Amino acid sequence: MSAPDPMAEIRASFFIECEELLEALQDGLEAMADDSGDLETINVVFRAVHSIKGGAGAFGLEGLVRFAHRYETVLDAVRSNTLVADGDAIKLFFRAADHLSDLVRESRDDGILPEAEGNAILTELDALLGDHGVAEEDEAEIEFQPLGLSLDLGLADLPAPAPARFTIHFAPEPELYETGNEPYMILRALAELGSCEVTCLTDKVPQLTEFAPEASYLKWTVVLTADVQEAEIVSIFEFVDGLCALTIAPIPSDVPAPQDVSNDPLPELPEMPDLPDLTPPPAPAAEPEPAQPPAPAAKAKATPQSAAKSVVRVDLDRIERLVNLVGELVINQAMLSQSLESSGLSPHSDAMNGLEEFQRLTRDIQDSVMMIRAQPVKSLFQRMSRIVRECSAAVRKDVRLVTEGDTTEVDKTVIERLSDPLTHMIRNAVDHGLEPTQNRLAAGKPEQGVVKLTAAHRSGRVIIEVSDDGGGINREKVKQIATDKGLIAADASLTDTEIDNLLFLPGFSTASEVSDLSGRGVGMDVVRNAIQALGGRITITSTPGEGTTFSISLPLTLAVLDGMVVQVAGETMVLPLNLVIETLTIDHSNLEQTRPGLNVVRVRGEFVSLFDLGVELGYRSAQDSYLDAVVLLIADEGGSRAALIVDEIQDQRQVVIKGLDESFYRAPGIAAATILGDGQIALILDPSDIIAQAQGSTLAIAPNLMELTS
Amino acid sequence: MSLNILAVDDSRTMRDMIRLALEPAGFTVTTADDGVHGVEVLSGIAPDAIITDINMPRMDGFGFIDAVRGQHKHRATPILVLTTEAAPELKARARSAGATGWIVKPFDPAKLIKALQMVAG
Numbered sequence: 001m002s003a004p005d006p007m008a009e010i011r012a013s014f015f016i017e018c019e020e021l022l023e024a025l026q027d028g029l030e031a032m033a034d035d036s037g038d039l040e041t042i043n044v045v046f047r048a049v050h051s052i053k054g055g056a057g058a059f060g061l062e063g064l065v066r067f068a069h070r071y072e073t074v075l076d077a078v079r080s081n082t083l084v085a086d087g088d089a090i091k092l093f094f095r096a097a098d099h100l101s102d103l104v105r106e107s108r109d110d111g112i113l114p115e116a117e118g119n120a121i122l123t124e125l126d127a128l129l130g131d132h133g134v135a136e137e138d139e140a141e142i143e144f145q146p147l148g149l150s151l152d153l154g155l156a157d158l159p160a161p162a163p164a165r166f167t168i169h170f171a172p173e174p175e176l177y178e179t180g181n182e183p184y185m186i187l188r189a190l191a192e193l194g195s196c197e198v199t200c201l202t203d204k205v206p207q208l209t210e211f212a213p214e215a216s217y218l219k220w221t222v223v224l225t226a227d228v229q230e231a232e233i234v235s236i237f238e239f240v241d242g243l244c245a246l247t248i249a250p251i252p253s254d255v256p257a258p259q260d261v262s263n264d265p266l267p268e269l270p271e272m273p274d275l276p277d278l279t280p281p282p283a284p285a286a287e288p289e290p291a292q293p294p295a296p297a298a299k300a301k302a303t304p305q306s307a308a309k310s311v312v313r314v315d316l317d318r319i320e321r322l323v324n325l326v327g328e329l330v331i332n333q334a335m336l337s338q339s340l341e342s343s344g345l346s347p348h349s350d351a352m353n354g355l356e357e358f359q360r361l362t363r364d365i366q367d368s369v370m371m372i373r374a375q376p377v378k379s380l381f382q383r384m385s386r387i388v389r390e391c392s393a394a395v396r397k398d399v400r401l402v403t404e405g406d407t408t409e410v411d412k413t414v415i416e417r418l419s420d421p422l423t424h425m426i427r428n429a430v431d432h433g434l435e436p437t438q439n440r441l442a443a444g445k446p447e448q449g450v451v452k453l454t455a456a457h458r459s460g461r462v463i464i465e466v467s468d469d470g471g472g473i474n475r476e477k478v479k480q481i482a483t484d485k486g487l488i489a490a491d492a493s494l495t496d497t498e499i500d501n502l503l504f505l506p507g508f509s510t511a512s513e514v515s516d517l518s519g520r521g522v523g524m525d526v527v528r529n530a531i532q533a534l535g536g537r538i539t540i541t542s543t544p545g546e547g548t549t550f551s552i553s554l555p556l557t558l559a560v561l562d563g564m565v566v567q568v569a570g571e572t573m574v575l576p577l578n579l580v581i582e583t584l585t586i587d588h589s590n591l592e593q594t595r596p597g598l599n600v601v602r603v604r605g606e607f608v609s610l611f612d613l614g615v616e617l618g619y620r621s622a623q624d625s626y627l628d629a630v631v632l633l634i635a636d637e638g639g640s641r642a643a644l645i646v647d648e649i650q651d652q653r654q655v656v657i658k659g660l661d662e663s664f665y666r667a668p669g670i671a672a673a674t675i676l677g678d679g680q681i682a683l684i685l686d687p688s689d690i691i692a693q694a695q696g697s698t699l700a701i702a703p704n705l706m707e708l709t710s
Numbered sequence: 711m712s713l714n715i716l717a718v719d720d721s722r723t724m725r726d727m728i729r730l731a732l733e734p735a736g737f738t739v740t741t742a743d744d745g746v747h748g749v750e751v752l753s754g755i756a757p758d759a760i761i762t763d764i765n766m767p768r769m770d771g772f773g774f775i776d777a778v779r780g781q782h783k784h785r786a787t788p789i790l791v792l793t794t795e796a797a798p799e800l801k802a803r804a805r806s807a808g809a810t811g812w813i814v815k816p817f818d819p820a821k822l823i824k825a826l827q828m829v830a831g
Contacts, residue, residue: 055723
């Protein structure tokens with residue numbers, strides 16, 4: 001390996017490939033577990049482990065090779081039907097896959113391989129094979145030794161006693177030609193060992209009338225003088241061993257060398273390329289052409305689309321830079337349009353038309369850049385299936401993880417930052433969400449609990465849900481705990497949703513006994529903060545006896561947003577456009593007051609609560625009359641709707657999201673900020689949060705919350 | 711002497727390794743991801759030798775060798791099997807499918823080059 005650099009690169013690429021293989025392994029095992037696999041599934045599983053072993057061997061990662069090899073041996077037994085993979089075996093395979101992925105990671109980071117755990121799993125794997133396995137293992141160990149024979153012709157290294165001489169008789173069988181071997185090459189390799197005297201025996205070549213084009217007629221006798229061991233000569237014939245009559249006999253040294261073992265046996269050789277013409281194109285003689293070959297060719301035609309796509313690997317930093325630049329481009333473009341508009345150009349002028357085109361292009365570039373960063377959530381979900389396995393084993397519950405929407409693509413950063421919150425939610429679902437087995441049976445549910453993890457795109461956002469089929473939230477208990485901890489007033493009257501939301505309060509824990517699993521000092525409040533930091537929201541729905549669903553709604557990208565720019569009490573603000581359903585004006589016919597201070601607006605026969613954005617944000621006190629006010633009808637993912645009063649709608653445009661860092665007070669209802677075309681800073685609102693605040697679902701809590709956090 | 715080599719392996723790492731081993735030695739390497747892909751790629755090139763893995767999706771090494779040998783012009787094209795499995799019965803099977811020789815993974819680049827020169831000149 002001459003250059004270390006390309007090796008390092010291949011090594012890096014190997015570990016990336018390992019991730020893919022591990023993913024395929026997981027998929028395969030899952031298919032085996034729920035019996036949806038076919039004959040090919042076990043092959044895929046086997047190949048994944050096999051390829052990891054192959055690559056690991058090339059990089060001398062012995063611990064990895066050793067484990068992969070024995071794992072593979074067991075999988076091979078399943079593949080060849082000598083072992084039936086039952087439920088327990090598949091569970092073990094999952095654990096082995098988990099361990100394999102640990103080994104891959106440790107090998108990549110040059111960490112310490114967890115030997116003890118590996119050995120325990122290997123012992124169990126070997127046990128699956130029984131006696132048969134042990135025998136096979138021994139054989140396999142030997143089999144994996146680097147082969148000594150091979151093609152080591154290293155002449156230079158050998159000590160040079162008196163040159164030995166050998167007589168070699170070499171008579172190819174037709175099969176030698178059929179396998180693509182070529183006597184010329186073998187003779188040439190012999191010539192490289194030392195000086196050769198080659199005689200071609202043509203006495204078997206028949207008359208032309210009897211000549212069979214594909215028969216083997218020629219034989220050779222070679223007298224080789226070279227400082228080599230016989231084994232080296234044998235190694236040259238390794239590939240044709242059994243395909244020719246071969247004798248290699250040392251010539252005793254007292255036999256005088258023929259005078260003319262000249263130093264140039266090679267001049268003879270250049271003629272030999274003609275041999276194939278002489279001995280006609282080597283191929284099976286009278287045998288008919290095998291009938292199968294056309295079939296694979298046809299198959300090749302049938303499935304070309306599944307050929308691997310070509311892939312370019314790019315440093316993430318470069319993409320980040322591109323994303324940032326595109327963000328700047330969007331701002332710049334907005335500034336340009338603003339200045340062109342204010343210069344009084346006609347909207348139909350070439351400049352304005354060009355600008356429109358420019359806008360469209362910017363949008364396309366942006367979408368494309370976002371697509372580069374998007375990744376399927378599958379890898380994330382697979383990590384979660386491991387969490388489920390590990391933690392269900394820890395709390396001794398039988399749990400199955402069902403995933404949906406694995407192919408949903410989400411920004412890479414979002415995927416990475418979702419890992420911790422999701423892990424916590426999954427642990428919660430297994431530990432707290434699902435009832436103990438005896439309770440499940442008593443409730444007439446199947447013993448095996450189901451945790452479901454789904455991802456989907458919905459109206460420009462990504463919705464990720466974690467649900468369980470457990471007992472649902474015990475609201476009595478939640479309320480009791482909240483009261484005991486002084487989080488709510490004892491006499492507070494809360495709706496179900498409000499009680500559920502208590503779970504998100506800092507320091508709240510419902511498990512009466514803290515298990516070693518989810519009682520890690522991390523509460524749902526941390527989960528919510530993590531989600532909010534991603535510009536997302538988390539909501540709970542729970543039905544007693546049927547289960548609980550946590551729903552996370554995230555923006556597709558962290559960089560840009562389609563926004564509606566509005567004026568409220570002299571402030572410019574931005575609302576996410578995808579939440580705005582429609583705009584309307586208030587008049588006598590649609591304004592109603594249900595009770596003092598609570599106005600509703602009638603929209604197509606439905607009443608929607610009306611909020612003055614200026615009041616909710618604390619810019620002003622409630623107006624006397626809202627007649628003729630402009631109203632934005634908004635709806636959040638949960639489907640709840642509200643009408644927000646604003647002073648003026650200014651524009652719809654893309655804005656670049658600039659996060660508000662920790663040094664800013666985290667004001668309710670404010671998601672982020674942006675820079676507008678005129679260089680002004682505007683706040684980006686989170687309407688759902690505003691509605692939640694205004695509707696009072698958190699009002700009862702808020703004062704206490706302030707106390708706790710201050 | 712520059713040889714054209716077709717390397718068929720489903721592992722990207724292996725393909726990269728083969729490339730890294732052969733290209734500095736002056737070989738021209740074309741790669742394919744599995745047997746089916748290998749047959750497709752083969753129709754566009756005339757390799758001096760072919761290297762193939764055995765365990766591959768869609769079409770394994772044996773199927774691939776069969777398919778290659780089934781094409782008249784490739785009846786004598788040297789094919790080396792590159793495999794982690796050195797079991798004698800696998801060698802026998804590879805040979806009966808028409809493989810010219812075999813190399814055991816992990817391979818030593820020098821040996822791979824020797825083997826290729828051995829079968830393809």
